[in-house]
Amino acid sequence: MDTEAQHMERDPSSAPADGAEEGSRFTHVPDRSADSMSWGRAVFLGMLCTVALLLFSAFVLQPFLIPSGSMEPTLKVxxxxxxxKLAYRFGSEPQRGDVVVFDGTGSFVQETPEGDAVTALLRGAAASLGLAEPAETDFVKRVVGVGGDRVVCCDERGRLGVNGRSVDEEYLHPGDKPSEVAFDIVVPDGTLWMMGDHRGKSRDSRDHLGQPGGGMVPVDRVIGRVDWLGWPLGRLGSLEGTGAFTGIRPPGASHG
Structure with a gap:
């Protein structure tokens, strides 16, 4: 009897069932490290895009949510x-008729509101992306007078006057007067006289005449010019300019 041949025979119990290959007995273990890497990459890309948007908003183009009706009908709640934000970066300055966003600290707001620093930071980031209302110190108004201008209200026909010329403000809210309050001011150099288009609902330079600064907004407090409407889609497009101030000459120049 060939005992060596018996030892060489394979134990039938060790054979793969149904003729399956021997390698199929090994269970496949999912590689979870690949999923973790994919999630990590997605989070990193998301953070990178957010930072890029914040930088773009900080230096180039910032969305701004209109919080009140002070600029109706031009801008709605x-x-x-x-x-x-590049409109006034290279030597240009705000012109009469421009609609601008500015920091009203020291002019429209005498003291900076106090609050939690972390909450303020998160709110500021959301506001800079147009996802939340702007800070309490940020305002949107129309430039009516620039440095050296004499702005008077009102003439015999109830119109605003700038440097001796009456202004027909076609952008005013229907039914509004140019101002219920009479004033006669000269805008100091380096500052601006701001007014809302909905004069009956706008707290603007007129409301701060008796306060420090006299309601004048320093040019260097201007954040940028409103050039486009981004939402709602039905109003999408560039903001229409105004010809109301065409022909206004510098102070002291005679009108022909």
Missing amino acids: GDRVLVN
């Missing part, structure tokens, strides 16, 4: 506008 809930509108999201795009503020061009």
Whole structure:
């Protein structure tokens, strides 16, 4: 009897069932490290995009949520506008008729509101993306007078006057007067006289005449010019300019 041949025979119990290959007995273990890497990559890309958007908003084009009706009908509550931060970066300055966003600290707001620093930071980030209302110190108004201008209200026909010329303000809210309050001011150099288009609902330079600064907004407090409407879709497009101030000459120049 060949005992060596018996030892060489394979134990039938060790054979793969149904003729399956021997390698199929090994269970496949999912590679969870690949999923973790995919999630990590997605989170990193999301953070990178957010930072890029914040930088773009901080230096180039910032969405701004309109919080009140002070600029109706030009801008309505809930509108999201795009503020061009490069408009006054290279030597240009705000012109009469421009609609601008500015920091009213020291002019419209005498003291900076106190609050939790972390909450303020998160709110500021959301506001800079147009997802939340702007800070209490940020305002949107129309430039009516620039440095050296004499702005008077009102003439015999109830119109605003700038440097001796009456202004027909076609952008005013229907039914509004240019101002219920009479004033006669000269805008100091380096500052601006701001007014809302809905004069009956706008707290603007007129309301701060008796306060420090006299309601004048320093040019360097201007954040940017409102150039486009980004939302709602039905109002999407560039903000229409105004010809109301065409022909206004510098102070002291005679009108022909």
